[in-house]
Amino acid sequence: MFDKDKIEEIRKKKEAWKQDFLESCSNYEVTNPSGRNLEPLYVPSDIDAFDYERDLGYPGEYPFTRGVYTTMHRGRLWTMRQFSGYGTARDSNRRYHFLLDRGQTGLSVAFDMPTIMGYDSDHPRSHGEVGMCGVAIDSLHDMEILFDKIPLDKVSTSMTINAPAAMLLAFYICVGEEQGVASEKLRGTIQNDILKEYIAQKSWIYPPEPSMRIITDILAFCADHVPKWNTISISGYHIREAGSTAAQELAFTLADGFAYVEAAIEAGLDVDAFAPRLSFFFNSHLDFFEEIAKYRAARRIWARAMKEKYGAKKKESLLVRFHTQTAGCTLTAQQPENNVVRTAYEAMAAAIGGTQSLHTNSLDETLALPSEKAVQIALRTQQILAHETGVTNTIDPLAGSYYVEHLTNKLEEEAEAYFEKIEDLGGVVKAIDMGFFQKEISDAAYHYQREIEKKTKIVVGVNDYVIPDEEITIDILKIDPTVEEEQSKALKKLRAERDNAAADAALQKLAEAAAGTENLMPRILECSRAYCTLGEMIGSLKEVFGMYKEPIVY
Amino acid sequence: MDRKIRVLVAKPGLDGHDRGAKVVASAFRDAGMEVVYTGLHQTPEMIVEAAIQEDVDVVGLSILSGAHMALFPKILNLLKQEGAEDKLVIGGGIIPEDDMAELKKQGITEIFGPGTTTETIVEFVKKAMASRR
Numbered sequence: 001m002f003d004k005d006k007i008e009e010i011r012k013k014k015e016a017w018k019q020d021f022l023e024s025c026s027n028y029e030v031t032n033p034s035g036r037n038l039e040p041l042y043v044p045s046d047i048d049a050f051d052y053e054r055d056l057g058y059p060g061e062y063p064f065t066r067g068v069y070t071t072m073h074r075g076r077l078w079t080m081r082q083f084s085g086y087g088t089a090r091d092s093n094r095r096y097h098f099l100l101d102r103g104q105t106g107l108s109v110a111f112d113m114p115t116i117m118g119y120d121s122d123h124p125r126s127h128g129e130v131g132m133c134g135v136a137i138d139s140l141h142d143m144e145i146l147f148d149k150i151p152l153d154k155v156s157t158s159m160t161i162n163a164p165a166a167m168l169l170a171f172y173i174c175v176g177e178e179q180g181v182a183s184e185k186l187r188g189t190i191q192n193d194i195l196k197e198y199i200a201q202k203s204w205i206y207p208p209e210p211s212m213r214i215i216t217d218i219l220a221f222c223a224d225h226v227p228k229w230n231t232i233s234i235s236g237y238h239i240r241e242a243g244s245t246a247a248q249e250l251a252f253t254l255a256d257g258f259a260y261v262e263a264a265i266e267a268g269l270d271v272d273a274f275a276p277r278l279s280f281f282f283n284s285h286l287d288f289f290e291e292i293a294k295y296r297a298a299r300r301i302w303a304r305a306m307k308e309k310y311g312a313k314k315k316e317s318l319l320v321r322f323h324t325q326t327a328g329c330t331l332t333a334q335q336p337e338n339n340v341v342r343t344a345y346e347a348m349a350a351a352i353g354g355t356q357s358l359h360t361n362s363l364d365e366t367l368a369l370p371s372e373k374a375v376q377i378a379l380r381t382q383q384i385l386a387h388e389t390g391v392t393n394t395i396d397p398l399a400g401s402y403y404v405e406h407l408t409n410k411l412e413e414e415a416e417a418y419f420e421k422i423e424d425l426g427g428v429v430k431a432i433d434m435g436f437f438q439k440e441i442s443d444a445a446y447h448y449q450r451e452i453e454k455k456t457k458i459v460v461g462v463n464d465y466v467i468p469d470e471e472i473t474i475d476i477l478k479i480d481p482t483v484e485e486e487q488s489k490a491l492k493k494l495r496a497e498r499d500n501a502a503a504d505a506a507l508q509k510l511a512e513a514a515a516g517t518e519n520l521m522p523r524i525l526e527c528s529r530a531y532c533t534l535g536e537m538i539g540s541l542k543e544v545f546g547m548y549k550e551p552i553v554y
Numbered sequence: 555m556d557r558k559i560r561v562l563v564a565k566p567g568l569d570g571h572d573r574g575a576k577v578v579a580s581a582f583r584d585a586g587m588e589v590v591y592t593g594l595h596q597t598p599e600m601i602v603e604a605a606i607q608e609d610v611d612v613v614g615l616s617i618l619s620g621a622h623m624a625l626f627p628k629i630l631n632l633l634k635q636e637g638a639e640d641k642l643v644i645g646g647g648i649i650p651e652d653d654m655a656e657l658k659k660q661g662i663t664e665i666f667g668p669g670t671t672t673e674t675i676v677e678f679v680k681k682a683m684a685s686r687r
Contacts, residue, residue, distance in 0.1 A: 333668040445577055446580045459669075552593050
């Protein structure tokens with residue numbers, strides 16, 4: 001693209017300019033929130049090998065750096081999808097109707113910790129946790145209430161569920177059946193990304209090997225029966241929240257993605273049969289330009305690897321379609337109203353980065369689950385962004401910026417270096433066993449915290465611009481403490497009224513399937529229809545698969 | 555020389571948010587304390603057993619799932635039952651102010667919310683331990 005002599009001339013001129021800069025300011029290199037060294041100025045020589053057609057291309061065309069679709073947000077806005085759920089299925093159903101009435105365009109279910117960990121609400125380990133940080137779902141019965149008067153052929157639903165993803169998907173399919181919506185028509189996502197659980201979010205149940213088998217069973221089942229479903233949402237969000245840098249988020253997420261692709265190919269699936277339904281989930285942190293570069297790099301790296309390394313032929317197999325959530329870890333408990341501003345910047349980065357759907361955090365989320373008022377402001381933040389700022393008018397508007405192209409290349413290089421390192425360690429699962437990712441992330445988190453404490457990084461309201469003896473006056477959502485009792489009562493009733501012989505037989509068949517090699521999904525569906533509880537299904541799989549034990553590293 | 559302050563950093567409950575616990579554990583370690591980190595998903599029984607077995611002076615509890623009102627008092631009770639109520643118990647996480655006041659009444663010496671520096675926590679522990687010796 002660039003004339004070689006001209007580039008050399010520019011490189012020299014930049015050096016001369018740098019001397020001028022240093023004469024009046026020693027601050028030539030600063031670090032951003034990811035610990036990346038940044039210069040004050042980028043020029044053509046910082047992207048001297050830039051080749052437009054090779055590196056960027058056009059939206060909807062290989063290597064998809066500029067976006068996965070031809071028309072991007074001109075053709076269709078991103079889906080506004082607020083992650084929510086609390087208390088009972090009835091409470092959450094009410095919140096979903098509220099959000100849909102306010103113009104939200106997709107649903108995203110937050111489950112409580114017992115559901116995420118596969119315990120029924122009346123299990124001793126669930127005590128104190130039921131309905132606290134998400135909705136409590138014990139059986140198909142709760143799922144029927146959760147989607148009451150929500151037509152599953154009209155909305156798409158994302159479910160943040162991993163180890164028990166197969167069961168929640170089965171419940172959803174059953175609700176669809178009851179509404180007369182065939183599984184072929186269901187649209188939505190299960191997170192189902194177990195590798196990042198071991199790495200960052202830490203909601204695991206079984207060891208990696210049986211977990212990967214469940215995932216490949218889901219991929220195979222959905223390819224045949226739920227073709228519009230996003231079967232894995234390969235997630236960097238939690239990796240970043242646990243403290244990683246942008247480069248680590250990018251690298252570890254894509255490494256996990258490649259591991260799923262390899263596992264599925266190994267299980268005998270055709271790459272083009274499942275890869276089009278893989279989707280991604282990224283964080284949007286505070287460094288606007290680095291985040292945008294991260295999304296661009298993700299698209300390019302994935303497309304190249306899928307095509308060149310894994311031999312994908314279908315265009316849909318090459319696409320990083322992704323959901324974004326603004327960074328919860330950047331929110332502050334102090335002066336919580338300021339969080340609206342942080343979230344708005346982060347949301348704009350996601351929009352410019354070409355996201356397919358977006359969750360904007362509520363201002364009160366460092367204190368509690370969001371109140372109705374707070375979640376409305378968060379949703380309005382997206383609507384203002386989409387309809388007032390003009391950010392949807394032009395696709396990938398920062399392309400060609402020396403800075404953003406330089407960052408995109410850098411992030412790609414750093415990710416490639418991590419891929420090599422992971423390969424050297426014997427792959428993702430081995431690296432997890434060794435605590436490699438966990439250590440990288442906790443080191444980065446500690447470094448970040450030290451920077452804040454040394455005040456080399458300013459967090460407004462926390463280590464600077466503090467209001468002494470600040471009183472926080474916003475309203476906080478309180479979870480009704482009777483939820484646990486209510487759920488336990490409902491479970492008792494369910495176990496008394498269902499056909500227990502049928503439930504036991506279904507569970508028995510599930511355990512047998514787990515010990516063998518047949519696909520688990522049809523068995524899980526049978527259990528769901530027989531109103532087996534989530535805890536019962538997970539329990540029978542635990543007996544076959546065992547439980548995971550984490551390596552302790554920090 | 556005095557023996558080093560021994561701290562158990564523990565994660566009660568089912569949530570997997572260990573960023574804070576690990577950062578605080580690293581800060582204790584860098585401040586010269588001996589640190590035992592329990593790992594995730596611990597029951598009150600497991601935590602109390604570890605606290606006694608490891609003979610720690612301080613038990614630091616981190617929780618972000620909202621189950622603190624069920625789990626923290628249970629840990630305090632179990633410590634009492636085992637005759638180990640002399641251990642300094644502190645906590646951190648997403649804990650609303652009203653709950654903080656109640657938990658302190660029940661015997662958690664201090665609770666640190668979001669935005670607290672590790673230095674504040676380390677100094678608090680050092681001071682509390684010095685006053686006990």
